[in-house]
Amino acid sequence: MVDRNQKVNIAVLVSGGGTNLQAILDACGSGIITSGEVRVVISNKAGAYGLERAKKAGIPAFCITRKEAGSQEAFEEQVIEKLEEHEIGLIVLAGFLSILSEEFTSRYDHRIVNIHPSLIPSFCGSGYYGLKVHEAALAKGVKVTGATVHYVNEIPDGGEIIMQKAVEVKEGDTPEVLQRRVMEQAEWVIFPKTIEAVCAKILREKE
Ligand code: GAR
Numbered sequence: 001m002v003d004r005n006q007k008v009n010i011a012v013l014v015s016g017g018g019t020n021l022q023a024i025l026d027a028c029g030s031g032i033i034t035s036g037e038v039r040v041v042i043s044n045k046a047g048a049y050g051l052e053r054a055k056k057a058g059i060p061a062f063c064i065t066r067k068e069a070g071s072q073e074a075f076e077e078q079v080i081e082k083l084e085e086h087e088i089g090l091i092v093l094a095g096f097l098s099i100l101s102e103e104f105t106s107r108y109d110h111r112i113v114n115i116h117p118s119l120i121p122s123f124c125g126s127g128y129y130g131l132k133v134h135e136a137a138l139a140k141g142v143k144v145t146g147a148t149v150h151y152v153n154e155i156p157d158g159g160e161i162i163m164q165k166a167v168e169v170k171e172g173d174t175p176e177v178l179q180r181r182v183m184e185q186a187e188w189v190i191f192p193k194t195i196e197a198v199c200a201k202i203l204r205e206k207e
Helices: 020-029 049-056 072-085 103-106 131-140 175-206
Strands: 008-014 036-043 061-063 090-093 112-116 142-152 159-167
Touching: 008 020, 008 049, 008 072, 008 175, 020 036, 020 049, 020 175, 036 049, 036 072, 036 175, 049 061, 072 103, 090 175, 112 175, 131 175, 142 175, 159 175
Parallel strands: 008 036, 008 090, 036 061, 090 112
Antiparallel strands: 112 142, 142 159
């Protein structure tokens, strides 16, 4: 769980482009994250660009799909196998768009964090992911949105909130423009910071 250099071994789970994964990798390189190190990247979607980003950074990357595994249970078993193989102490969901079972989330209580592109409790829960979140925020006409990092429990987007950052919605925003602003101003900023804080906490608890 903690390696010889006293860092928490991190697994990043992705489903798509992996810009948050990239922000985490960059933060490990620049010294924003010093209490943890990304050891493995797992995608549940074949062809996810996040897998390429991992390979470019020299990090073991695997694709495990529910379809190929045959069931949610078998899928999660294969994920757990990889997590154990890499002695993972913190699981980071970075644009991982599959809901994990209660068996899985309770096994890793306070050891899974997720980023969601809104200010929870707005525009969250089942069905709210990726661009859909920003479409809903624009449809409602909110003037402020943002991003939230939270622990993951059995309720989708329902775990304890760790960090949030607000972002302004501007006149004429499209979902794509707003998504990009939320990523740049909030997600890529608070996610690495939160991961560092959570890893440091895990290390303190081990002392
Ligand atoms: C990010 O905006 C992330 O917050 C969101 O998906 C995007 C993934 O982008 N996650 C959710 O909506 C989870 N409910 P990325 O693959 O470029 O990091």
